[in-house]
Amino acid sequence: MNRTFRKWMSPLLLLVCWEVVTRAGWIDSWFLPAPSLVFQTLYEMVVSGEVPYHTAMSMGRAATGYIAAAVIGIGLGLLIAWSVIIEDFCDPLIELIRPLSSFALVPILFLWFGVGNTSKIIIIFKSCFFPILLNTISGIKGVDKKLIMAARSLGANGQQLWIRVLIPSALPMIITGLRISTAMAMMSLVGVEMLSSDSGLGFLVIDAQRTFDTKRVFAGIIVLSALGFSVDRAARLIQTKLLSWHTETSLGGK
Amino acid sequence: MSFIHAQNITKTFNGKNNGASTMAIAEMSLTIREKEFISIIGPSGCGKSTFLLMVAGLEKPTTGDLAIEGKPINGPDHQRAIVFQEFLLFPWKTVKGNIEFGPRLNRIKKQAYESQSRDLIRLVGLEGFENRFPHELSGGMKQRVAIARALANKPKVLLMDEPFGALDALTRESMQIELQKIWQKAQCTVLFVTHSITEAVFLADRVVVMSNRPGYVKKTLAIDLERPRTRKMFTSERFRHYEHQLKESIWEEEETGSWEINPVEEKRSA
Numbered sequence: 001m002n003r004t005f006r007k008w009m010s011p012l013l014l015l016v017c018w019e020v021v022t023r024a025g026w027i028d029s030w031f032l033p034a035p036s037l038v039f040q041t042l043y044e045m046v047v048s049g050e051v052p053y054h055t056a057m058s059m060g061r062a063a064t065g066y067i068a069a070a071v072i073g074i075g076l077g078l079l080i081a082w083s084v085i086i087e088d089f090c091d092p093l094i095e096l097i098r099p100l101s102s103f104a105l106v107p108i109l110f111l112w113f114g115v116g117n118t119s120k121i122i123i124i125f126k127s128c129f130f131p132i133l134l135n136t137i138s139g140i141k142g143v144d145k146k147l148i149m150a151a152r153s154l155g156a157n158g159q160q161l162w163i164r165v166l167i168p169s170a171l172p173m174i175i176t177g178l179r180i181s182t183a184m185a186m187m188s189l190v191g192v193e194m195l196s197s198d199s200g201l202g203f204l205v206i207d208a209q210r211t212f213d214t215k216r217v218f219a220g221i222i223v224l225s226a227l228g229f230s231v232d233r234a235a236r237l238i239q240t241k242l243l244s245w246h247t248e249t250s251l252g253g254k
Numbered sequence: 255m256s257f258i259h260a261q262n263i264t265k266t267f268n269g270k271n272n273g274a275s276t277m278a279i280a281e282m283s284l285t286i287r288e289k290e291f292i293s294i295i296g297p298s299g300c301g302k303s304t305f306l307l308m309v310a311g312l313e314k315p316t317t318g319d320l321a322i323e324g325k326p327i328n329g330p331d332h333q334r335a336i337v338f339q340e341f342l343l344f345p346w347k348t349v350k351g352n353i354e355f356g357p358r359l360n361r362i363k364k365q366a367y368e369s370q371s372r373d374l375i376r377l378v379g380l381e382g383f384e385n386r387f388p389h390e391l392s393g394g395m396k397q398r399v400a401i402a403r404a405l406a407n408k409p410k411v412l413l414m415d416e417p418f419g420a421l422d423a424l425t426r427e428s429m430q431i432e433l434q435k436i437w438q439k440a441q442c443t444v445l446f447v448t449h450s451i452t453e454a455v456f457l458a459d460r461v462v463v464m465s466n467r468p469g470y471v472k473k474t475l476a477i478d479l480e481r482p483r484t485r486k487m488f489t490s491e492r493f494r495h496y497e498h499q500l501k502e503s504i505w506e507e508e509e510t511g512s513w514e515i516n517p518v519e520e521k522r523s524a
């Protein structure tokens with residue numbers, strides 16, 4: 001038995017048990033619909049354009065919040081790592097806002113911006129922003145002092161040092177922050193769409209629940225799970241591609 | 255004719271918060287001729303690395319004068335290259351990219367630095383590895399890259415801080431022989447810090463022995479062995495004699511050595 005096959009074992013087994021249990025009538029279909037039924041519902045929802053529409057809405061929000069967090073997070077992170085004055089200025093605010101659950105902001109955001117897209121994007125932004133910011137700061141600050149000395153003795157001055165040494169050195173950390181945040185984006189996306197929305201996958205699931213349509217709830221969850229999985233895989237792939245020089249240095253010592 | 259001239263330099267590091275300061279170097283004076291190969295030995299913590307960093311312009315003496323070609327050293331300069339024990343290559347750059355780092359910063363024409371990096375790669379024996387990344391190289395190869403990278407700026411001074419300290423004994427010996435060749439080709443002044451007396455004698459025109467911290471020049475010993483030096487010399491009478499002299503003066507330091515852990519505050523003079 002090879003490993004790929006072994007890794008398919010547990011999900012397949014789950015599906016089979018699930019199907020048997022529901023088909024045998026031990027559990028109400030209303031409570032737990034059979035997987036075959038769920039996949040059929042999912043297929044219909046895809047063909048009808050429902051799933052593509054809500055996926056597009058969700059991904060649009062997630063991407064907007066994420067990209068804004070990436071740009072501002074990296075930018076501010078570099079500034080903070082560059083200047084102690086900026087760091088001392090920003091640090092208290094960061095420490096206060098960072099531990100706050102993104103959802104604690106929901107009431108005030110809904111009050112200010114209404115329940116529309118803006119509030120949702122801000123919440124996604126909040127949950128992506130800090131991992132990116134903090135990884136950028138510690139990435140730059142963690143650059144080996146002697147590596148900087150080596151670069152300076154080769155003739156690198158301030159700006160060249162940043163562009164050719166500090167940022168490339170910090171890149172593994174920055175990219176790790178970017179990757180962690182893709183998961184954050186997906187999680188807060190669903191939460192915020194369930195709170196209030198008329199579109200998006202979170203809405204799709206919560207709306208099906210309101211009408212006790214369990215098949216659709218499960219279909220929505222499957223889409224979310226597949227989406228989360230693909231986004232994470234894509235992020236990992238990009239990470240290893242970009243850092244092919246790094247992955248092995250971190251494992252193989254100096 | 256003096257090329258690098260250190261006159262009564264001291265270096266004190268200020269402690270972070272409470273201000274307990276460490277005097278690393280005290281009243282050190284040393285004159286180095288152009289194209290001389292100088293080995294520096296001394297007890298651990300006596301300020302050898304600190305001295306090298308000051309010549310590199312990466313640290314400033316607290317007092318005293320440190321000049322090269324009559325001009326005071328203030329700040330790093332691509333004419334003075336430094337090689338560390340830890341290699342410190344840029345891991346995201348290939349061998350070629352690492353070597354060309356300096357010339358590209360200093361806006362040298364592409365053709366010029368490319369043909370130069372080819373020559374350097376040949377000089378340090380890394381043909382065929384141009385496009386490898388540092389993590390694909392052995393320790394000895396990494397240090398060759400670091401040396402080639404330092405030489406790419408055509409430095410007048412090559413500063414080496416225990417460059418072979420992380421290598422195994424066999425690699426180390428062959429690197430010593432190669433460094434000698436490289437130095438004769440590159441025609442630069444070398445300041446070479448090492449903990450190995452044998453290595454110091456084998457490579458140097460003159461060996462500088464530093465005292466316990468705070469360091470000053472305790473002794474200099476001219477090594478009068480013909481070049482190129484060969485492995486056979488290791489066992490020659492004269493070589494042994496030099497080694498012995500240096501060992502004695504190091505032992506002396508260890509016996510009189512102050513072993514206290516607290517930073518030494520008072521000044522000692524030579």
Ligand SMILES: Nc1ncnc2c1ncn2[C@@H]1O[C@H](COP(=O)(O)OP(=O)(O)OP(=O)(O)O)[C@@H](O)[C@H]1O
Pocket residue numbers: 267268276277278297298299300301302303304305467
């Ligand atoms: N940046 C620094 N800040 C504070 N103290 C320092 C700093 N650099 C060196 N020192 C101190 O100065 C003294 C000399 O250090 P240095 O690294 O020059 O010694 P060394 O002769 O190179 O020792 P070794 O042989 O162990 O490498 C030591 O006591 C060290 O703790």
Ligand SMILES: [Mg+2]
Pocket residue numbers: 302303304415
């Ligand atoms: Mg040292």
